[in-house]
Amino acid sequence: MKFTDHLYEAAKPIWEKGYEHSFVQGIGDGSLTLDRFQFFMCQDYVYLIEYARLYALGSLKAPDLQTMSTFAKLLDATLNMEMELHRQYAEKLGISKTELESTEPAPTTLAYSSYMLNVSQRGSLAELIAAILPCAWSYGEIGQRLAKRPGAMEHPVYGEWITMYQSEEFTKLADWLIDLLNQLVEGKSETELKQLETIFINTSRFEYLFWDMAWDKSQWTI
Numbered sequence: 246m247k248f249t250d251h252l253y254e255a256a257k258p259i260w261e262k263g264y265e266h267s268f269v270q271g272i273g274d275g276s277l278t279l280d281r282f283q284f285f286m287c288q289d290y291v292y293l294i295e296y297a298r299l300y301a302l303g304s305l306k307a308p309d310l311q312t313m314s315t316f317a318k319l320l321d322a323t324l325n326m327e328m329e330l331h332r333q334y335a336e337k338l339g340i341s342k343t344e345l346e347s348t349e350p351a352p353t354t355l356a357y358s359s360y361m362l363n364v365s366q367r368g369s370l371a372e373l374i375a376a377i378l379p380c381a382w383s384y385g386e387i388g389q390r391l392a393k394r395p396g397a398m399e400h401p402v403y404g405e406w407i408t409m410y411q412s413e414e415f416t417k418l419a420d421w422l423i424d425l426l427n428q429l430v431e432g433k434s435e436t437e438l439k440q441l442e443t444i445f446i447n448t449s450r451f452e453y454l455f456w457d458m459a460w461d462k463s464q465w466t467i
């Protein structure tokens with residue numbers, strides 16, 4: 246069993262709850278209200294700015310040129326493929342680029358991105374990947390599951406979101422990270438593996454909290 250299969254099994258109950266979340270189901274059946282989606286896309290945009298930095302950090306920590314180049318591609322894909330989706334949605338929804346970029350991070354966004362950056366800055370490359378993997382992997386999975394619903398990819402608002410996250414272009418990003426993590430854990434001790442699992446579970450939990458935040462449009466209360 247690959248190490249990432251083990252991580253997947255460990256996080257499965259959390260991911261399943263994420264998939265069943267009203268927000269995700271609302272994207273799938275088109276019933277999600279626009280105000281919630283708009284809140285989500287703005288928070289997600291500023292989250293992705295910080296997330297992209299982790300790929301730059303991955304390049305910095307890479308042990309060889311090939312790994313360095315993989316992280317450079319992941320960085321480019323986040324800034325110019327994934328975030329382009331957000332910019333296009335913003336345009337359609339009447340939000341300017343400046344407004345999108347200057348979104349104030351809500352508590353969950355700030356906590357999630359700060360946790361990822363902290364773990365990755367002080368930790369090993371394997372720890373960085375463990376922090377980042379639930380993001381890329383779970384969205385690809387959600388995209389692919391929602392895409393199986395008849396008509397979901399043709400929905401006038403949410404169709405493009407599903408189409409992007411289910412695409413091979415997006416899902417291969419997680420595959421690169423999975424392969425890399427499985428290579429990096431070779432020879433690691435039980436304690437080190439357990440630490441990676443803890444990080445993976447924590448960011449999986451944050452993924453769930455992010456859906457919750459978007460559904461409630463929860464902001465700073467003070």
Ligand SMILES: Cc1ncc(CO)c(N)n1
Binds near residue numbers: 292327380381
């Ligand atoms: C919160 C969050 N997690 C994962 C992804 C996928 O990259 C995203 N765009 N946003």
